[in-house]
Amino acid sequence: MKVLHCKQEICIGCGECEKACSKAYFRVEDRNKSAIRIINNDNTFRAIKCSQCGECINMCTAHAIYRDRNGVVRINKKLCVGCLGCVGFCSELSMFYADDLTEPFKCIACGICTKVCPVNALEILESKAV
């Protein structure tokens, strides 16, 4: 299973990952459209992003969330009805939405953000746990 991992102790909170993510998927540099969000707690930084735990799969009211062959949890946009139930139910608060989109979005461990991180705090890990 592919999972995005953040080495919090070296993250400097520059936000490059957020910009790269939103640009890649929504063609804007807008933190509110990034599937990774860096939270600043007194200059220590924490990344909010999907752990691919899959809790949202069976609670999805449209049965639109599934785990792909790489173990990554994904949203089938055609089936998604935009109820945002998964946003409220995500224990890690890593399912996101924006008002001009009709479906929520999440980290799919694509690795784009890992390539722009200036301190190499981000990496894609392979995990066996599903």
Next chain:
Amino acid sequence: MRKVLRSYDYKLTRIEKGYNNRSLYINVGDLRIEEKEVTQFMKDKFIGGKGFDLWYLWHAVTPQTRWDSPENEIVMSSGPIGGITQYPGTGKTLLAAISTLTDIPIDSNVGGYFGPLLKFSGWDALEIQGKSENDLVIVIDGNKGHISIEDAGDLPYDTHLLTEALTEEYAENEDDKRSVSVVCTGSAAEHTLVGMLNFSFYDTFRKTVRVKQAGRGGLGTIFRNKHIRALVVKFKGVKGNLNNPADVATINRIGVKMHKQIHDLDDKQNGMRKIGTANTVMIMNQYDLLPTRNFQTGGDPEAYRIAPEVFVNEFLTQGIHDGCWYGCTISCSKAADNFKLRTGPYAGQCVTVDGPEYENAAGLGANLGCFDPRHVLEANFYCDTYGLDIISTATMMAFVMECYERGQITREDMGGLDLRFGNSDAALELLHQMARGEGFGLIVGQGTRKMKKIFVERFGADEQLLNDIGMENKGLEYSEYMPKESLAQQGGFALTNKGPQHDEAWLIFMDMVNNQIPTFEDKAYALYYYPMFRTWFGLMGLCKLPWNDIVPADNGRTETPAKVPEHVQNYVDIYNAVTGQKIDKEELIIQSERVYNFQRVFNIRMGKGLREHDSSPYRALGPVTREEYLSREERYDNQLREQQGIDPTTMSLEEKLAATRAYREKQFKLLTDAVYKRRGWTNNGVPTPEHLKEIGMDLPMLLEVVEPHL
């Protein structure tokens, strides 16, 4: 393919702020299909949902119209909020018709996908009038803008087969099955007056069709009397923005907040996601509110056998979404899978049983004295597939059982059925008789009011006793809550527009369990506020469960916890966000009052709706029989001392029963006086012209009806 009798093409348009601004009229007698404009007047005064239903129904019928008159209509509508996906409980369809049981308008609400899909197909309401000679299927394709009326051909009759067949037929593939919703009933609707309507949705987790019920008042019977086998709607492409709301950001924000609240608190509160509405069975039993053996007592030592844990641990599939519309994270539509039936035409087959809801466990279980979860599920399945309203059916059967045990009717009168309390076999056979249109099932299927007459005239039963223990008001059977100790719920059942149910004024929990309305004044106010507040859900296409089956963590610290202020504000904000209006919580109540009073005047127009029609069977108010008194003797004796200042030790049991009855009947009378006054009605239950004016409903059509009664 079935023979198409009539086709109709319509233009696909965009919903604007919750409204299509048009409705669909279909006459199954002459196969007319017409579009009607939804006017600003309708939106201002009636909002939508049940409001639109009643408005159309008023214009369709006359005071002489009865349930089986061709002009009687089945009207159904969602409502301006209906169909948004972001907030739980937004998929309701509201229906109305002149009832088979009460001769006045019944309204009933139901989940399932039909209402929202009908709305997204372009229609704010659907009126069905007329009567066909042959069985029809009406199909609305909301993506193509096409309506067809087709010959039913060799389609099956019972719900689980019929919904499956039509879903298969109209879906293009497995993924498309969620785009199809069917409305139908079952074989018992042909032979009884308590036929209900099933509304389907495709359960993608179980890969089977599920149904929810518009249960009350005989809507299924009317449907079959019109010779409609099924309605089908097909719409693909549901999204959260299809209502084109004025302010989607607010809807999203409030929706996410609510989903999170359910995620964080449901386990600690009602466990709706695990058990659904049946979570309250043991609480009701504990508080003496679980109707047992025809409402004789409020609980039984055997009740643990139908406790929520039993269903959760042994029958209900856990861990998957169980909502009857998208976005409903309350997820209360539980189901037992692979349930093997032991009786009837489908004996030996494994089926999915939708439920049990609280009403089913309480009614088919406790009220029949059948404390067996398998009995509850089997009876639940057959009522659903046969199209029987479980509430009326259970209350009717409980009445029959008590009549039999008290020697009012004999086994011979029942065609040999041994309908003792607890006899599951006899109860199930009675259901099968109703479906086959045979034997005693035909008599029971007429409903409690007509049964009382038959038992007295044909079997020589005691009329006074039957009137005391027959749990109906206005002709409609009581739903499954024991109101004897709850004055508020006594009014909640009897002082209703459509007869005793728990849609208008379900106050028993706040009265008896949470003790939130302790004084007489509190109860009278509650019988004004809550029926109005709860009516609002029916105008919008909303389910009430997310209002107070989950509450914010700090709700107990608010000034009015029973109202759940944060959720009321959610509804105000969502209504404004969809429609672009600016109402507040006071205007919300006035919106409801307009429709509530309209319905009251409609009843008066139909020759009912006065004080005499709001009377209560004494069983709902207090102990009718010696056994009932003795079963709770200490309580009743104490009440004689405390409430009336009389010493029970010097009285015979008969004297104590009489004194209790006199006191309780007086309390009910005083409550009725207070509630009518609070609602702006005369002492005879007639809305005054002044009150109608105050709420903006001094319409000539209403004034003309009330004036002769002033």
